[in-house]
Amino acid sequence: MKHAKEIDILNADDKTLIEISEKNLLSLDIGEMRKIKEYFLSIGRNPTDCELECLAQTWSEHCCHKTFKANINYVEKIGEKEEKINICLLKEIMEVTEKLNYDWCISVFKDNAGIIELNEKWGVAFKVETHNHPSALEPYGGAGTGIGGVIRDILGVGLGAKPILNTDVFCFGPLDYSYEKLPEGVLHPRRVFRGVVSGVRDYGNRMGIPTGNGAIIFDDGYVYNCLVYCGTVGILPVDKVEKKVKDGDFIVVIGGRTGRDGIHGATFSSASLKEDIPTSVVQIGNPIVEKKFQDVLLVARDLNLYNSITDCGAGGFSSAIGEMGKDTGAVVYLDKVPLKYEGLLPWEIFLSESQERMVLAVPEKNIEKLISLFNSEDVEATVIGKFIKTGKLTVYYKDEIVCDIDMKFLHKGIPERNLKCFFEKKEEKKLNFKSKNLKEDILKLISTPVISSKEEVVHQYDHEVGGRTVLKPLLGYESRGVSDGVVLKPFYETYEGLVIGCGINPFYGEIDPYYMAGCCIEECIRNIVSCGGNPEKIAILDNFCWGNVSDEKELGKLVRCVKGCKDYALKYKVPFISGKDSLNNYFRGKNGKIISIPGTLLISGIGVIEDVRKITSTEFKKGRNIIYVLGKTFNELGSSQFYRMYGIKGGIVPKPRPEKTLNLMKKIHTGIKEGLIKSCHDCSDGGLITTINEMMIGGNLGCEINFLDVLSEEKEPEIILFSESCGRFVVEVEKEKINEFEKLFKGEEVSQIGQVIEKKEMIGFWGNKKLFKISLDLIYENWRSLKF
Amino acid sequence: MKNNAQVTMNKNYWIVEIFKKRNIRDVFGEDVKKSIEELGISDIEEVKVSNLYKIECNTEKKNIEKIAKELLIDNVSEDFLIYKKSKTKKNYWIVEVFLKEGVTDPVGETSKKTIIESGILKDVDVKTGKKYYIKGKLQEKQIKEICKKILANTLIHNYFIFKKEGMGK
Numbered sequence: 001m002k003h004a005k006e007i008d009i010l011n012a013d014d015k016t017l018i019e020i021s022e023k024n025l026l027s028l029d030i031g032e033m034r035k036i037k038e039y040f041l042s043i044g045r046n047p048t049d050c051e052l053e054c055l056a057q058t059w060s061e062h063c064c065h066k067t068f069k070a071n072i073n074y075v076e077k078i079g080e081k082e083e084k085i086n087i088c089l090l091k092e093i094m095e096v097t098e099k100l101n102y103d104w105c106i107s108v109f110k111d112n113a114g115i116i117e118l119n120e121k122w123g124v125a126f127k128v129e130t131h132n133h134p135s136a137l138e139p140y141g142g143a144g145t146g147i148g149g150v151i152r153d154i155l156g157v158g159l160g161a162k163p164i165l166n167t168d169v170f171c172f173g174p175l176d177y178s179y180e181k182l183p184e185g186v187l188h189p190r191r192v193f194r195g196v197v198s199g200v201r202d203y204g205n206r207m208g209i210p211t212g213n214g215a216i217i218f219d220d221g222y223v224y225n226c227l228v229y230c231g232t233v234g235i236l237p238v239d240k241v242e243k244k245v246k247d248g249d250f251i252v253v254i255g256g257r258t259g260r261d262g263i264h265g266a267t268f269s270s271a272s273l274k275e276d277i278p279t280s281v282v283q284i285g286n287p288i289v290e291k292k293f294q295d296v297l298l299v300a301r302d303l304n305l306y307n308s309i310t311d312c313g314a315g316g317f318s319s320a321i322g323e324m325g326k327d328t329g330a331v332v333y334l335d336k337v338p339l340k341y342e343g344l345l346p347w348e349i350f351l352s353e354s355q356e357r358m359v360l361a362v363p364e365k366n367i368e369k370l371i372s373l374f375n376s377e378d379v380e381a382t383v384i385g386k387f388i389k390t391g392k393l394t395v396y397y398k399d400e401i402v403c404d405i406d407m408k409f410l411h412k413g414i415p416e417r418n419l420k421c422f423f424e425k426k427e428e429k430k431l432n433f434k435s436k437n438l439k440e441d442i443l444k445l446i447s448t449p450v451i452s453s454k455e456e457v458v459h460q461y462d463h464e465v466g467g468r469t470v471l472k473p474l475l476g477y478e479s480r481g482v483s484d485g486v487v488l489k490p491f492y493e494t495y496e497g498l499v500i501g502c503g504i505n506p507f508y509g510e511i512d513p514y515y516m517a518g519c520c521i522e523e524c525i526r527n528i529v530s531c532g533g534n535p536e537k538i539a540i541l542d543n544f545c546w547g548n549v550s551d552e553k554e555l556g557k558l559v560r561c562v563k564g565c566k567d568y569a570l571k572y573k574v575p576f577i578s579g580k581d582s583l584n585n586y587f588r589g590k591n592g593k594i595i596s597i598p599g600t601l602l603i604s605g606i607g608v609i610e611d612v613r614k615i616t617s618t619e620f621k622k623g624r625n626i627i628y629v630l631g632k633t634f635n636e637l638g639s640s641q642f643y644r645m646y647g648i649k650g651g652i653v654p655k656p657r658p659e660k661t662l663n664l665m666k667k668i669h670t671g672i673k674e675g676l677i678k679s680c681h682d683c684s685d686g687g688l689i690t691t692i693n694e695m696m697i698g699g700n701l702g703c704e705i706n707f708l709d710v711l712s713e714e715k716e717p718e719i720i721l722f723s724e725s726c727g728r729f730v731v732e733v734e735k736e737k738i739n740e741f742e743k744l745f746k747g748e749e750v751s752q753i754g755q756v757i758e759k760k761e762m763i764g765f766w767g768n769k770k771l772f773k774i775s776l777d778l779i780y781e782n783w784r785s786l787k788f
Numbered sequence: 789m790k791n792n793a794q795v796t797m798n799k800n801y802w803i804v805e806i807f808k809k810r811n812i813r814d815v816f817g818e819d820v821k822k823s824i825e826e827l828g829i830s831d832i833e834e835v836k837v838s839n840l841y842k843i844e845c846n847t848e849k850k851n852i853e854k855i856a857k858e859l860l861i862d863n864v865s866e867d868f869l870i871y872k873k874s875k876t877k878k879n880y881w882i883v884e885v886f887l888k889e890g891v892t893d894p895v896g897e898t899s900k901k902t903i904i905e906s907g908i909l910k911d912v913d914v915k916t917g918k919k920y921y922i923k924g925k926l927q928e929k930q931i932k933e934i935c936k937k938i939l940a941n942t943l944i945h946n947y948f949i950f951k952k953e954g955m956g957k
Contacts, residue, residue, distance in 0.1 A: 137941075137943055138941055138943060138944055141944070179827060179828065179937075187941070188937065190823075190826065191823075191937070191938070259890070259892060260890055261890075261891070261892050282891065282943060282944050283892075284891060284892040284893070284894060284944075285894070286892065286894035286897070288894070288898060289894075340892070341890075354892070355892075
């Protein structure tokens, strides 16, 4: 062999097999290496480097989700109660969608993104990805390519969707983390933060896609591994949802050239971060290239010039072509691939994760037309092979075969995994922590990093480009207020709309990941409903970021979380349409100590709005309007922002009550549609008091509240002000409409608690006793105190 | 540390340095100054930042001038210098940061394409970098710390320190 290298595994024992895997950064375990040896024994030859790399990539955690597909033996012990079950995580999630079986879910779990129906002609696709490892190493490039990658996912869903919105959610270490405590090679959270924000900003803004929804979380647990979630929403005609590669189609690569960048990204992201990392894993984005092919690609789609498309993400051509040619087979000529520079080995070309590339399957009759169309827009399009019904993935470099594997073995050959794990939890116990000074605590709470204003970040993103953003992330007086979600009006001619929201709270997971999952799902739905979305037509996406899952305890928490996802998604009747897991987010220090991130679940949701003129926003609208709280407050301060501020562990974590809340949300939807509700904001991080503060800031209006009137399990100011119980909303109603409003909400948990006032201050009462009086200026000043 | 990168390059090249005009605020520089102060290093008087374009080609200076003027600078707010070798500056530490070989340089690629399309040069390669002028009472150890923690990510960047004049090589 001239170009590829033969790797001797036929004569290798277990020890050598593991050495081969480690030396070549394959991240394959011994079971998998044995299976590969078995296969090559059966065909009577050794594999090439290219074949091994290709297998390692296809079987990597990143591409094949080994842990989510594994059979897991799970033991759960809560208090005295013990339960043993066998569980497959992926099946649990998919079962929700199967059971709910909505006809408006057009494409779920099979394509690059999930698709739901927007109207008869159009579908809407949504996908959220994570780009954690690259962002920890090179924040600007990592975050930029993260957003670039998820945009390509949307361009590659069905026959291609037009991206219309980006979302982003980040988790960082505290910005004031001490430099002395950071180990060598770990970037400071502030630097990661700045790099990630500017990376997402520069890529999204240059692509001309608005960034409209997100969240930022700060916690010590993310110092070594930050989390960067990037999402994109796109629209496509419903007749362009199906794609199928046909025998004889040409393989065409479009967009950027191939270099050595990002090699081993897929296998690397399935491993932990260590203190020494090769340069080649870093990817740098180039949004201008992506913008160019995005525009011309949609033209080619409408001319029906190609049969199938996918993006080149993790694993490069190996992943894209291997996946597309799964049912046919493919022959690839690597020497035809346009390169950035000379000197790449064949396997490097095949596995490279250079950005801004996509692969199309083009029928022979269209090939000339397609290439000249792309060239006319200054986008490179090159034929690099053909899909042929051989059932094999055959790769040539010049006249040499460098890879020749059965598709069946590549995609189905991976040995089944059997894992075991456990989850253990003591009964939650009520705590009754008393505040010494309510006014001070309120101001301190609103200035904590998780709650305080992120205006400085949000303003860096273009959230207007495209002219579709109806309800914007910043709103109200001088754009000071925050929105629960974003509402888009995708079409010029109609008033139809889309609403997007999200839910994330890793802190609850410290007590119980099961309720964390429930709370995240509910928060996402609440956010959508308070913008005016219909709770009966919401689809959600799950994104798990977890620590070291080879640790049985960490894996146990993940299983517990997935169980929560399934149970609560079924109870709230929301289907999962797509999802992604990023596991092994942990750091191994020089002394070998493993530091895992807090298990983090992001739920992103999308809903359809019939008429964008019938929505509402979070800021108070007018003095003398009446304020209500919908829902009931419980002593649920476990892992609340209030307890975190004082470093208090334990307590009762919020428990969603779907049987009550779902009905309440349906009525809120009606109330907003009929114009009874003037403003609506849900209660989440920081409790009721934070919700009211944000509504005041947005409206530049004050309020008088009698906290004793809030419907609550226990009448204690700390509980009513700071508890983070689920299922609660604060709404504003005009005086003339309160009868009609109360009629609508008859039978629900409703309490009238006060009124909006013109004077810019908040006056809190407890029955006849005055609790505190705080000026709005002071609240605003404290809310803006986080320095970025 | 010496300017190794320039010594080892075989090709001919010119460097175009682009900086803000005197009356224009250097926001990026202020930001870097803030970051340095967060490290706990005070006594920083000023930080200025320039963009560098290393244009590898065989041509006369006047062509490079044309490229700088017509393609690279914003005439309203920016000015430029052209040279082959960086000079030290009185009272300032100078740090140059370039991408390592093999790391994609989108701005460089686009500049190259634009230069060729404009017809000024046919055969050219462009690499981009940044140049920092730091004024203040600093030890070499502190400058190295600033480079590693703020100015460069050693995973993808090479950096070169030019000592403050009067401190010896």
